[in-house]
Amino acid sequence: MGKKNLSNIEISEYLSDMWAPLNEDQRKFLSNNYILQNYKKNEIIYDEEETPKYLMCLLSGKVxxxxxxxxxxxxxxxxxxPVEYFGYRAYFANEDYVTAAAAFEPSILCLIPLEVMTKLVSENCELAMFFIKQLSIDLGIADERTVNLTQKHIRGRLAESLLFLKESYGLEEDGYTLSIYLSREDLANLSNMTTSNAIRTLSNFASERIIAIDGRKIKIIDVEKLTKISQIG
Structure with missing residues (x-):
């Protein structure tokens, strides 16, 4: 993994939400205490039971x-x-990681030592509120996702995952193809089902002309019908 420092201009652009509430001294402090880290496809970023060391922000790629x-x-x-923060909840809960993270594709992360974050958050109430809001949003999404993954049927779960990928990563220039190519196993893991069920349900969606499949490429042809399947569950 290669490392290099970002310039002050770059960090202020990439981390604008975090940069904005800082005063001049805090910006200088942050500028001297972060690194840019490159990760290869499928490379582990952190693993379960590791001790948190960094607040992480994805600058490019997918994780x-x-x-x-x-x-x-x-x-x-x-x-x-991009640009989302992660990897810091366990630190503030005084825990080791209970999850793992890996790069879906070549990715660049900004890593900020959590001791640096603790100092900045303790000095800056606006920054503290920003991260409280981020944690609250993540908790709300996690609560909703838990209900959906346990109560929806297979078709509803897979439809929801496809719509989630569309909202998160967008579509390619054709306006139909998801801008992320997942293996069937990853799509199954996202949808809380076996790989065989994911393959079978994708085939059913394709035969119903809801989606089209070309290897790992998935085109959403009928987003209205896919949304209805997700809502019905």
């Missing part, structure tokens, strides 16, 4: 937060897109 369950089967908890 999955996941947890290994019974029988080694993974459950994807969250998908991170």
């Amino acid at each position: 999955k937060i996941y947890k290994d369950g019974v029988g080694g089967r993974s459950q994807i908890i969250r998908m991170i897109k």
Whole structure:
């Protein structure tokens, strides 16, 4: 993994929400205490039971937060897109990581030591409120996702995952193809189902002309019908 420092101009642009409430001294302090880290596709960013060291912000690429369950089967908890912060909840809860994170594709992260964040948050109420809001949003999403993954049927769960990927990463220039290519296993792990069920349900959606499949590329043809399936559950 290569490392290099970001310039002050770059960090102020990438981390604008975090940068804005800081005073001049705090900006200088932050500018001297972060690194840019490159991760290869499928490279582990952090693992379960590791001690948190950094607040992480994804600058480019795609990252999955996941947890290994019974029988080694993974459950994807969250998908991170630029520019989102992650990796800090466990630190403020005085815990080791209960999840793991890995790069879906070549990704660049900004890493800020959590001791630096503690100092900045303790000095700056506006920054503290920003991260309280971020944690609150993440908790709300997690609560809703827990209900959906346990109460919706297979079709509803897969439809929801496809719509989630569309909202998170957008579509390619054709206006139909998801801008993220997942393996069937990853899509199953995101939807809380077996890989065989994911493959079968995708095939059913394709035969119903809701989506079109070309390898790992998925085109959403009928977003209205997909939304209805997700809502019905």
